[in-house]
Amino acid sequence: MTEQDIIKMVNEVFADSFEIEKGKLKPEANIFNDLGLDSLDIVDLVVALQKKFGITIRSDERVRNIRTLGDIYQFILIIKKEIGK
Amino acid sequence: MRILKIALLNIIFYTLFITFTSIAIPFLGSLVVIFVLLFPKRLALRRLRRAISWYGAVIIRILPFPFVRLRVKDYSNNDVAGPYLFVCNHRAASDPFLLGVLPYECIQVANIWTFRLPVLGFVAKLAGYLSVREIPFEDFFKKTCGLLAEGVCIATFPEGTRSRDKSVGQFHGAIFRVALETKRPIVPICITGNESIPPVGSSILRPGLIKIHLLPAIIWEEYRDFSPFKLKNYVRDIIAKEVVLMDEGK
Numbered sequence: 001m002t003e004q005d006i007i008k009m010v011n012e013v014f015a016d017s018f019e020i021e022k023g024k025l026k027p028e029a030n031i032f033n034d035l036g037l038d039s040l041d042i043v044d045l046v047v048a049l050q051k052k053f054g055i056t057i058r059s060d061e062r063v064r065n066i067r068t069l070g071d072i073y074q075f076i077l078i079i080k081k082e083i084g085k
Numbered sequence: 086m087r088i089l090k091i092a093l094l095n096i097i098f099y100t101l102f103i104t105f106t107s108i109a110i111p112f113l114g115s116l117v118v119i120f121v122l123l124f125p126k127r128l129a130l131r132r133l134r135r136a137i138s139w140y141g142a143v144i145i146r147i148l149p150f151p152f153v154r155l156r157v158k159d160y161s162n163n164d165v166a167g168p169y170l171f172v173c174n175h176r177a178a179s180d181p182f183l184l185g186v187l188p189y190e191c192i193q194v195a196n197i198w199t200f201r202l203p204v205l206g207f208v209a210k211l212a213g214y215l216s217v218r219e220i221p222f223e224d225f226f227k228k229t230c231g232l233l234a235e236g237v238c239i240a241t242f243p244e245g246t247r248s249r250d251k252s253v254g255q256f257h258g259a260i261f262r263v264a265l266e267t268k269r270p271i272v273p274i275c276i277t278g279n280e281s282i283p284p285v286g287s288s289i290l291r292p293g294l295i296k297i298h299l300l301p302a303i304i305w306e307e308y309r310d311f312s313p314f315k316l317k318n319y320v321r322d323i324i325a326k327e328v329v330l331m332d333e334g335k
Contacts, residue, residue: 033255038255038256
């Protein structure tokens with residue numbers, strides 16, 4: 001899975017689960033201030049990402065450091081690489 | 086002239102505020118104690134919550150008059166049965182007092198500083214006001230659902246903090262999850278004109294006109310298929326649009 005695939009799939013999660021316009025889905029977008037997610041939405045986001053990518057990230061401490069959409073792309077990329085090893 | 090007006094407003098308001106509070110709170114407190122002793126707890130709580138509304142209405146309508154005037158327009162659909170979930174924008178510390186205009190038994194979901202106010206914080210706690218930052222969502226959900234089932238309205242400021250530039254901030258979705266569960270009507274409330282009554286970081290009131298608009302209730306049939314995220318942004322957009330019109334003079 002390439003980085004572009006991951007970006008596309010993460011954006012699909014935001015579009016499908018939160019109905020956020022694609023124009024707003026930029027790597028620098030802050031998921032709280034710009035996209036409007038709150039702590040409860042993050043739980044929904046984690047569930048949707050787990051389902052989309054077939055991974056388990058719920059108990060991963062690194063989720064707490066995510067602030068931007070770009071952080072999510074990188075996080076998923078790292079997780080995928082870790083699984084691939 | 087304006088400085089003189091501000092000085093006069095603050096001298097009069099704070100003198101009356103302290104005097105009124107030191108008389109009203111013990112008086113209303115005594116009435117509530119009598120109610121607790123003579124009537125069921127549910128009735129006593131109802132009286133206490135209404136007493137808080139009256140107190141808030143006096144504080145905001147009468148004490149600062151004529152320097153601060155209040156104009157309330159009710160566009161909400163009175164045919165829709167309550168209890169309601171009131172969702173308000175948040176610009177000033179006077180917002181919780183302004184909700185005294187609501188003619189319903191109501192509790193507010195407040196920030197932690199409200200409960201730290203001398204006397205008023207204790208009364209708020211006694212009336213069942215909820216400190217959203219202090220309780221886990223599961224407890225918040227259970228308590229709010231229980232209150233609505235008892236017929237108590239719930240008022241919230243989902244921005245969580247006061248706006249510093251008149252814009253409507255992002256909403257927290259907790260109360261909208263409660264709405265989806267309980268199917269209760271949501272009434273958006275827009276408050277403008279009080280951003281300087283008092284401004285953030287100050288206790289000095291400025292003269293002005295405070296406008297409160299109660300918008301048409303959003304009923305379950307309208308939002309039943311929404312996700313919590315979509316619902317909170319739907320309500321936020323309605324409030325944000327109205328607030329702009331109000332700032333422009335509506």
